[in-house]
Amino acid sequence: MGELEQKLVWESHTKRKAWIVWGFWFAITLLTIYCWVEMNEDTIWFFVYDAPVQAADLIDRMFPPEWLYINKLYKALWDTLNIATLGTLLGVILAFPVAFLAARNTTPSTKFVRPVALFIIASSRSINSLIWALLLVTILGPGILAGIIAIGLRSIGFVAKLLYESIEEINTTSVEAIESTGASRFQTINYAIIPQILPAFLGIMIFRWDINIRESTILGLVGAGGIGLFLSSSMNILAWPQVTLIILVILATVIVSEYLSAKVRRLLI
Amino acid sequence: MLKIEHLKKRYKTGPWVLKDISFEVPDGEIVGLIGPSGAGKSTMIRCVNRLIDPSEGNIQLDGVNLSNLSSSKVREQRRHIGMIFQEYALVERLSVMENVLSGRLGYLPFWRSFLRRYPEKDIDNAFEYLDRVGLIDHANKRADELSGGQRQRVGIARALAQDPRLLLVDEPTASLDPKTSRQIMRLIQSICREKSLSAIINIHDVPLAMQFVDRIIGLQGGEVVFDGKPDELTEDVLTRIYGDEDWTDVKAEDDDLGIDQENDQESEEAA
Amino acid sequence: MRTWERPHYLVPDKRWRIALWIAFFLYLIVGIGSIEVNWLRVYEGLERGGRFVEGFLNPNFTRRAADIYSGIYESLTMTVTSTVVGILLSIPFGMGAARNISPKPIYLFCRSFIAVSRSMQEVIVAIFLVALFGFGAFAGFLTLTYATIGFLGKLLAEEIEEIDKKQLEAIASTGASWLQRMHIAIWPQVMPRMIGLSFYRFDINFRESAVIGIVGAGGIGATLNTSIDRYEYDSAGAVLILIILIVLACEYLSGWIRKWVS
Known part of the structure; x- marks a missing residue:
């Protein structure tokens, strides 16, 4: 009887811990999404899409180095x-x-x-x-x-x-x-x-x-x-x-x- | 002559560790302080050189009252009191010689000790002490290259370098094997005899104490429960000091092997 | 009468010791000599220095309150996103850079990626990313993410290279797939340290976000730069105090969470 009880207690304890851990991850995910949205409020996405072209252009101008x-x-x-x-x-x-x-x-x-x-x-x-x-x-x-x-x-x-x-x-x-x-x-x-x-x-x-x-x-x-x-x-x-x-x-x-x-x-x- | 009168000590609001201790140590006498872990032995000898401040009572060394000195005066008095530690307490990254010479620090101004410019006489004496403890060839080794017994010898030489009037010895053998323990005790004894130095030795190993000291004081729960010659230390007395089982265990083990497994407990107490 | 000289263990030979000291002092003389100081300018500057100390002790949070608020806010959002994305990306890069579990070409690629990221100051990276992506927090986000990958990726790779090989072999011998092996044998061993390091990196990212703003990559740095340029030391003091407080809060929080995790 005592053994069974102990087992039950143990399970519920780990369950609670698991909930806390999941809640923690969930909160981090939400926070990250929120921050992402807030951060990009002023981002001009055209520049971001255009970046590869800019990068290619920049690299072209950077090489060769002026030794x-x-x-x-x-x-x-x-x-x-x-x-x-x-x-x-x-x-x-x-x-x-x-x-x-x-x-x-x-x-x-x-x-x-x-x-x-x-x-x-x-x-x-x-x-x-x-x-x-x-x-x-x-x-x-x-x-x-x-x-x-x-x-x-x-x-x-x-x-x-x-x-x-x-x-x-x-x-x-x-x-x-x-x-x-x-x-x-x-x-x-x-x-x-x-x-x-x-x-x-x-x-x-x-x-x-x-x-x-x-x-x-x-x-x-x-x-x-x-x-x-x-x-x-x-x-x-x-x-x-x-x-x-x-x-x-x-x-x-x-x-x-x-x-x-x-x-x-x-x-x- | 060391005179202790009604010494009491408690840490902050804790229980009394030392309760009204009084005794005298005449010049040249070697006193063994025995007692179970937590009896207050470590606190007792640390009160004498004021590594711990006593709460009440007087401690007089050659007429100077140590218990109420200002910190600069304490330093002046400390140099007359040599101390030998359980874990040797050498500065491991300094040379053997520097460790011995550090016994002179109380006599020197900072700049001399900083530049290691010791007076010739100090250096001569340090070599002599190293010779006396059999380590003359190791003077320039680093202290961490030595074995346990050798380190304890350096500790003894350091205490001697202070040119002390009193030696405080805290569990000198607790970290050593039985044979080395005996050698160290014999060394301390013969040095005290040569220089007619008095000494207080904290020691948990009762047979070893009985062999090398002139007088034994038994502490129990912060009180002196025995004060007498080693041969007066009967089983009754030991029971009074250690309680029923403890002391027989100690004695049985010592008789068989000479190894005392209480060591670990003792060192915890010291810490 | 015996003499004694203190033995030196680091450099036992006396001639070498003297030579090293002479070299050191020569360097000091030459090095200090190379400092060109315009003492008149310094003298004029002392008054400003005094005002800075005054401003730091008596900060003004109100004059630039709006700027300070939006700057700190942007710094924090940048720090959160870049730390999370950086951690996620540092996992594949770290695993790729561990010699014992990844194939040679991937190892070399990931190692060099990490090495470049670690050797480049965030500010330099930020300058380039601002040039490519325009001014603002997005460039800052990319900069900090890139730096996080380098920092955590290297430590993760080292952790993985040090883990118990026997455990890895034991699990491989049960016929576990590569992913299973990673999950069972490696993750539990490196996880605790990685959590601690992630918090540490969050802290660094916040501090860095204050710097890359100076070159236009968003965050509190821009506000700080303007107030220093205009000699508004009381506003600058306010920003610095906020940075110090937030860093202290992060350290306290991460210590608390680490204790909680273990």
């Missing part, structure tokens, strides 16, 4: 590399204290300091580097300085988030042991915490550098220096063969940086 244009791009590539690298360094330097203030086990105050640090992380993570660049160009004027700071500001949140998570995961008895020798707060950080998070820290930094190379290629679109400047000026004068070449160069840069960062990270681990 010789590469000679003008070297400086821009160097700028792009600098924006990414210096921006990463700036971001890392700023992220380091933020991470310590955000980690539950190192923050001086969970009530006041930690929420502020978490807010800094959230703001920096939510806002794309291109938006930061847009802002900074109006403040500092066009140039790679705006790009570096934009990349730096965007990197703070990313690096600090991953870093504070790894700080929270450290072995606490080593920290206790160092504290029990009479070490000061900074000595404890230096001896017990930093050695434990160093590998994660280097990994995060290189990972972010790789992402930053990618992002710094487009900052020029809003005037923040690098190869993106050339992309936007070539596009403005409809020099499509140049655009093709620039995009190929960007792709190559991204692939090389990804390869390098993967290689270095493997070396560290």
Whole structure:
């Protein structure tokens, strides 16, 4: 009897769960359809149908790439590399204290300091580097300085988030042991915490550098220096063969940086 | 001389973990603190070096009251109190030598420790301690390359580097095999004798405790239920400390194998 | 008297260490030297920077309320549609890009599709799609869908390549068809992680939708761009705060749903 009852209960439980799951999918489907309709209110479908013809035309104009244009791009590539690298360094330097203030086990105050640090992380993570660049160009004027700071500001949140998570995961008895020798707060950080998070820290930094190379290629679109400047000026004068070449160069840069960062990270681990 | 008077501890609004504990440890005496899991042994020794703040009562080391010092004064006093941990608590990614030298942190300004510019005397002493625990050839290895027993020896050398007046030892053998356990206990004992250091050793392994300590204090439910010489530790007393079944189990296992399966429970308590 | 020097495990050789430090500092000098700064311009800009901070702390939601509302609304609809369509399409692409279950030509095609999608910034893709499909949310939708396929497709392919081969063989040996094998052997193994990643991608798509608007692909980016261009930093601050709040809400919601699913 008890067994039968149990079975019945079990069935009705799964049935209810199945209903919830179906309801969930149904709601998502409805939401998607609704969003689709709303989104396309202003879509001019003629352009959409015409797109294949436009695409064929565009491709026709884009090829062959203007290979010789590469000679003008070297400086821009160097700028792009600098924006990414210096921006990463700036971001890392700023992220380091933020991470310590955000980690539950190192923050001086969970009530006041930690929420502020978490807010800094959230703001920096939510806002794309291109938006930061847009802002900074109006403040500092066009140039790679705006790009570096934009990349730096965007990197703070990313690096600090991953870093504070790894700080929270450290072995606490080593920290206790160092504290029990009479070490000061900074000595404890230096001896017990930093050695434990160093590998994660280097990994995060290189990972972010790789992402930053990618992002710094487009900052020029809003005037923040690098190869993106050339992309936007070539596009403005409809020099499509140049655009093709620039995009190929960007792709190559991204692939090389990804390869390098993967290689270095493997070396560290 | 360590003097503990009416020590009490509770965590926030929880139950009292330590209820009115008083005892004295004269210089040079090795005290074994025994008791079941949750008796408050770990809390007890962590109150002494203020890793845990006591709720009430006094703790005096050589006349200095530790229980109500400000945090900077606590650091000053902590350097006289060496601590040895169950899980060794080394910083695994630092070298053996750095781990030993970290015992000097309380004596050095930040910049010296940051640059690893230790005074020559500290380095000489550190080598001497490493020699004393038999690890002189491992000085520049990374701590995670060592075995459990070797790591515990580094932990001992680190505590020695503090030039302590008192050793606090928290379950030194709980993660070690029986043979290594005995070696470690013997090492701690002989070092205390050489330097006439007093020590409080938390230990769950009763036969091992009886072999190496001068005096045993039994804790039960946060109270001292026994305080006397190891040979006064009769079955009656053990029953009082551990309850009926527990202690016979412990003893039987130890007699047969020397392996104590209570280890896991004990380490949970410490955590 | 013995001496001791801290051993270094990463670069044990001292000469190499010094060489690396010198290289690093040389780069810093050259790199920082390459920054051209017009200090007069920066000085003039400081006042605007101050106004931005002020605007961010004291945002103005009302002046551009209509623009902000329709921009956020468009961003959200774009994000929902592109995430759903992207997830659906990333399944065939991800499976096609898994070496252990798909034939060579399909594998190569899907891999290169994913690789290009991942290497191209959304903004660049958006520029092209705007040129082809006209200004507006539809181009943005396509951009985000394309990026979602690359992101999820790669992770799905990696998940599939890592799954237990024995299970796959066991089910194949019962005579199950290809589709059955996919359904029974692979789906249960990759499903939990994919759900988590989908929410993560939703979050990214929303953030990106704010950016591609700058090049005309719909969403809140256009509003943001106008208000920054006109130095209306209080409106810009309002938009940024809304973006931050929505991203935080997404993260919170996805954490909650993931907990609920598992």
